[in-house]
Amino acid sequence: QVQLVESGGGLVQAGGSLRLSCAASGRTVSSYGMGWFRQAPGKERDFVATITWSDFRRLYADSVKGRFTISRDNAKNTVYLQMNSLKPEDTAVYYCATQGGGGYYNPDDYDYWGQGTQVTVSS
Numbered sequence: 001q002v003q004l005v006e007s008g009g010g011l012v013q014a015g016g017s018l019r020l021s022c023a024a025s026g027r028t029v030s031s032y033g034m035g036w037f038r039q040a041p042g043k044e045r046d047f048v049a050t051i052t053w054s055d056f057r058r059l060y061a062d063s064v065k066g067r068f069t070i071s072r073d074n075a076k077n078t079v080y081l082q083m084n085s086l087k088p089e090d091t092a093v094y095y096c097a098t099q100g101g102g103g104y105y106n107p108d109d110y111d112y113w114g115q116g117t118q119v120t121v122s123s
Contacts, residue, residue: 002026002112004096009117012086016121020081022096022114029053030074033099035110036081038092038119045095047105049081059104064090086121093118 008020022034035050049060049070058070069082079096093116100111 004114006096006114006117009119011120014121014123016086017084020094022079024077029072029077034079035097038094040092045107050104088121088123091121
């Protein structure tokens with residue numbers, strides 16, 4: 001059984017930083033692409049970042065490029081999302097997921113999801 005547990009969310013002022021963690025069990029993160037998505041109230045779940053399993057490529061949404069960094073620690077079976085220069089529009093529930101399909105940007109390309117962690121950025 002695959003389980004993903006996110007942590008590290010919280011309340012931060014604009015311009016601040018947070019690091020989200022996603023601890024995986026039942027699946028080895030080094031063997032799968034891992035992604036981060038976010039969902040604000042009343043909005044769809046949007047792609048944030050992904051790291052591929054084969055060549056360690058990192059792909060980002062334009063809205064976070066240059067501010068967020070995705071990484072993984074294979075020894076800890078954990079994926080991270082370092083978020084710097086946070087903006088109020090980054091406020092959302094952040095989810096990690098394992099890639100099950102061939103694409104990267106659509107939630108349908110991912111098969112297992114964590115429960116989410118709330119990130120709130122105040123202005």
